[in-house]
Amino acid sequence: MEKLKCLIPDSLKRVVADSNPNDLPSTSSSLLDFLHNLPQFQQVRVLVVASCSLLMIRDLVDTQAALCGKNKEAALESKQKGNKCYTSGDYNAALAHYSQALWVAPTDAVDTDKNLVASLYLNRASLFYKIGLLKECLRECNRALQISPTYAKAWYRRGKANAALRSYKDAVNDLNIAKNLELSLGGKRQIESEIKIIEDSYEDTSRTVAEHKDNYLGNFEESQQKKLVCVSTPDKGMGMISQSKIPEATLVHREEPYAMIILKSCRETHCHYCLNELPADAIPCTSCTIPLYCSEHCRLRAGGEEFCSYQKEDKNLGGLSLNLEEYIAEVTVCHGSGADAECFLEHKHECRGVNWPAVLPPDVVLTGRVLVKSISQKRDSADLSLLSSLKLSHNYSQITAESKLELHIFAVVLLLCLQQSFRLELPINGDSLSQTILLLCKMRINCMAIVRMKTVDAHGLPNWLGKSSSIEDALTSSVEQVPVAQAIYSAGSLFNHSCKPNIHAYFLSRTLVIRTTEPVAAGHPLELSYGAQVGQWDCKDRLKFLEDKYSFRCQCRGCSEWNLPDLVLNAFHCVSLNCAGVVLDADVINCEMHKFKDFAGAPTTQNVDHPLLGDELNDVDILNFAKLALERGNNSLDFHPGHCLSCGSHCNLEASSQAMNKAWICIKKLQDEMILKEISNLTLSNASRAVDVLRSILHPYSRRIAEAEDILAQAFCLVGDLQSARDHCKASIKILERLYGRDHIVIAYELVKLSTIELTLDDHASVDCINRLNAIFLRYFGSHAASIFPYLEDLKRRARNLV
Numbered sequence: 023m024e025k026l027k028c029l030i031p032d033s034l035k036r037v038v039a040d041s042n043p044n045d046l047p048s049t050s051s052s053l054l055d056f057l058h059n060l061p062q063f064q065q066v067r068v069l070v071v072a073s074c075s076l077l078m079i080r081d082l083v084d085t086q087a088a089l090c091g092k093n094k095e096a097a098l099e100s101k102q103k104g105n106k107c108y109t110s111g112d113y114n115a116a117l118a119h120y121s122q123a124l125w126v127a128p129t130d131a132v133d134t135d136k137n138l139v140a141s142l143y144l145n146r147a148s149l150f151y152k153i154g155l156l157k158e159c160l161r162e163c164n165r166a167l168q169i170s171p172t173y174a175k176a177w178y179r180r181g182k183a184n185a186a187l188r189s190y191k192d193a194v195n196d197l198n199i200a201k202n203l204e205l206s207l208g209g210k211r212q213i214e215s216e217i218k219i220i221e222d223s224y225e226d227t228s229r230t231v232a233e234h235k236d237n238y239l240g241n242f243e244e245s246q247q248k249k250l251v252c253v254s255t256p257d258k259g260m261g262m263i264s265q266s267k268i269p270e271a272t273l274v275h276r277e278e279p280y281a282m283i284i285l286k287s288c289r290e291t292h293c294h295y296c297l298n299e300l301p302a303d304a305i306p307c308t309s310c311t312i313p314l315y316c317s318e319h320c321r322l323r324a325g326g327e328e329f330c331s332y333q334k335e336d337k338n339l340g341g342l343s344l345n346l347e348e349y350i351a352e353v354t355v356c357h358g359s360g361a362d363a364e365c366f367l368e369h370k371h372e373c374r375g376v377n378w379p380a381v382l383p384p385d386v387v388l389t390g391r392v393l394v395k396s397i398s399q400k401r402d403s404a405d406l407s408l409l410s411s412l413k414l415s416h417n418y419s420q421i422t423a424e425s426k427l428e429l430h431i432f433a434v435v436l437l438l439c440l441q442q443s444f445r446l447e448l449p450i451n452g453d454s455l456s457q458t459i460l461l462l463c464k465m466r467i468n469c470m471a472i473v474r475m476k477t478v479d480a481h482g483l484p485n486w487l488g489k490s491s492s493i494e495d496a497l498t499s500s501v502e503q504v505p506v507a508q509a510i511y512s513a514g515s516l517f518n519h520s521c522k523p524n525i526h527a528y529f530l531s532r533t534l535v536i537r538t539t540e541p542v543a544a545g546h547p548l549e550l551s552y553g554a555q556v557g558q559w560d561c562k563d564r565l566k567f568l569e570d571k572y573s574f575r576c577q578c579r580g581c582s583e584w585n586l587p588d589l590v591l592n593a594f595h596c597v598s599l600n601c602a603g604v605v606l607d608a609d610v611i612n613c614e615m616h617k618f619k620d621f622a623g624a625p626t627t628q629n630v631d632h633p634l635l636g637d638e639l640n641d642v643d644i645l646n647f648a649k650l651a652l653e654r655g656n657n658s659l660d661f662h663p664g665h666c667l668s669c670g671s672h673c674n675l676e677a678s679s680q681a682m683n684k685a686w687i688c689i690k691k692l693q694d695e696m697i698l699k700e701i702s703n704l705t706l707s708n709a710s711r712a713v714d715v716l717r718s719i720l721h722p723y724s725r726r727i728a729e730a731e732d733i734l735a736q737a738f739c740l741v742g743d744l745q746s747a748r749d750h751c752k753a754s755i756k757i758l759e760r761l762y763g764r765d766h767i768v769i770a771y772e773l774v775k776l777s778t779i780e781l782t783l784d785d786h787a788s789v790d791c792i793n794r795l796n797a798i799f800l801r802y803f804g805s806h807a808a809s810i811f812p813y814l815e816d817l818k819r820r821a822r823n824l825v
């Protein structure tokens with residue numbers, strides 16, 4: 023990208039920098055004309071730097087080079103390595119090699135007498151059988167048989183797996199087919215004796231032939247009850263409101279993405295369609311080496327091909343009973359299809375071994391998906407606008423000159439890639455480029471990050487090699503939301519942001535689900551958090567985050583009215599003995615003064631969200647003192663940096679900041695040792711003293727103290743001092759409750775840690791703790807709580823045992 027930018031003359035750069043949405047047809051066609059006149063461009067050899075590598079458009083779209091295509095030699099090499107590891111008992115490495123081989127193996131390749139892909143599935147099946155993963159083994163046999171229905175070894179392995187799974191009837195059927203296909207007399211006899219043992223000794227208990235688990239759709243028994251409408255708002259553009267009064271915890275919206283793309287960091291760990299974590303028997307795309315899927319179902323829905331090669335008249339299967347023939351047809355049929363006519367096959371147009379979908383940034387590839395989908399939908403409609411089905415806003419006029427140039431270049435590159443690798447029926451001219459530039463721009467501000475709960479993976483899913491997560495992990499891992507994909511939702515992307523949201527969005531695989539977190543009056547806006555919340559950062563940090571990431575200045579109630587967390591989160595302690603007043607630095611004061619001037623957001627006791635907890639500090643007093651200080655005059659010392667808002671005492675902020683930074687170094691050192699799992703007593707006691715120092719310098723509701731307490735809690739867990747861990751965890755929660763409110767989801771995540779510690783200590787307080795966190799989870803996730811966070815059920819079971 024940088025090289026290409028350098029080739030563009032300054033005059034053209036200036037035109038692009040000054041452009042607005044109306045000029046785009048002309049600026050983009052000027053860029054196109056310039057590129058057409060570049061000798062490199064005429065040969066379709068435009069230099070593009072993406073992902074730090076120098077590539078040419080030709081390389082991006084060349085199906086002959088097929089940089090992301092299949093490669094039989096590489097597959098055979100990996101297969102051999104896998105066999106070696108298998109023989110030496112290194113099953114982990116063997117699985118990695120077999121999976122790598124499958125990833126690159128051409129689907130139509132023939133390896134002497136057996137299809138290479140089928141044999142690789144069988145190798146993985148044997149490996150899974152060996153390590154006791156019988157269901158995975160069965161699935162792999164089915165895959166091998168769908169490709170090669172006369173594969174005797176696959177029927178044999180399937181029979182063994184079914185016998186181990188106590189599906190004896192199926193096992194006998196499988197082994198009978200294997201016997202029929204087996205060429206050697208000795209082999210036939212051996213299988214016959216195995217069949218006899220099963221027939222004589224066992225009774226059938228289960229059946230697994232047609233197993234297909236639709237594991238991407240969540241549990242949707244709950245019906246969506248409330249009607250929402252999109253309206254125009256005075257300060258935030260379009261936004262969603264409710265037509266009627268809605269109680270808290272109500273499911274108000276659910277939606278499949280218009281288009282979605284997995285993040286680069288998750289390409290090898292999560293299914294490219296449903297976004298669930300990949301199982302040990304993950305399967306690749308049939309035509310390229312980019313996506314991996316958890317099942318055939320997902321592969322087909324994303325645009326992959328089915329293998330179904332069973333023909334009834336297959337000669338090798340002659341002489342079988344009618345029952346067995348039906349059985350073969352049943353086993354080898356593809357159960358995965360679910361791709362109906364309306365389903366857009368989002369990967370299909372990218373899937374020819376070309377590497378632009380892997381190399382270009384995900385938001386550019388996502389824009390390609392949106393374009394192709396819109397064009398395929400437009401074929402049946404008379405609407406001339408390219409993106410009639412997506413009503414999204416953009417912020418082209420507000421973005422930097424640099425970003426404008428980047429969008430121009432990416433638009434040209436994307437259309438060229440689509441045209442050359444997919445034969446897109448779209449002329450590349452000023453009009454199409456201008457729409458693509460705006461679409462890219464819309465993607466950047468309207469995309470939602472699909473997140474998954476990290477601990478779902480740590481605690482909720484079985485670990486395929488049998489390693490269970492340790493108690494240490496359970497005690498110390500935070501419940502984190504990990505972004506896995508970017509998606510655009512036609513209605514979901516219209517919800518505006520609030521730093522004090524009244525709805526909560528989460529994802530079941532790729533489905534967006536939205537639920538109210540407080541009662542909402544009819545006609546009131548429904549707003550979610552784009553990542554910044556009151557209690558998490560103070561107002562200036564939230565404004566900066568939203569401006570940097572989404573290029574808008576937040577107008578929400580959290581940023582226009584005074585609230586307690588914004589005053590105390592980064593505040594210092596008053597120097598006077600027994601005064602619990604708030605001391606602010608210049609940045610916070612400036613931001614709070616702005617609220618007052620711009621929005622008349624003077625503090626009122628109504629702004630105190632959290633009821634008094636009856637301890638030493640009074641939230642209403644803090645706000646009232648701030649209000650009084652403000653009213654006594656903007657220029658008085660009362661509302662000046664370093665002066666206590668309650669008693670006016672002066673604090674040397676510079677000295678306090680230095681002392682705070684020094685204390686924080688000890689906490690950081692502890693964190694470093696925690697990562698290495700080598701915590702020395704000295705570091706731990708220094709960090710404990712550092713927390714005391716922080717308590718003496720910072721306001722008791724300071725977020726820094728909460729963080730330090732949390733780190734200490736984790737460190738004490740790691741060294742096995744659970745009593746101390748519990749005390750620090752409680753101290754951290756106490757502060758967070760004042761910043762977020764007692765029923766916020768952040769508190770539930772902290773209660774997960776506290777209850778795990780309490781359960782380990784056989785402390786009966788854990789029962790109340792778990793009841794509380796269960797209530798919060800139900801409020802935020804309703805009936806989906808257990809599937810989003812399976813560890814919850816584990817905690818509840820352990821609490822029941824304790825009682």
Ligand SMILES: C[S@@+](CC[C@H](N)C(=O)[O-])C[C@H]1O[C@@H](n2cnc3c(N)ncnc32)[C@H](O)[C@@H]1O
Nearest residue numbers: 258259260415468515516518519574576577578
């Ligand atoms: C995902 S869109 C939401 C729908 C948008 N309002 C529209 O008209 O299409 C995000 C954009 O909405 C506006 N917006 C959302 N929340 C806002 C807020 N709290 N304050 C100001 N503008 C906001 C900003 O322009 C932002 O770039």
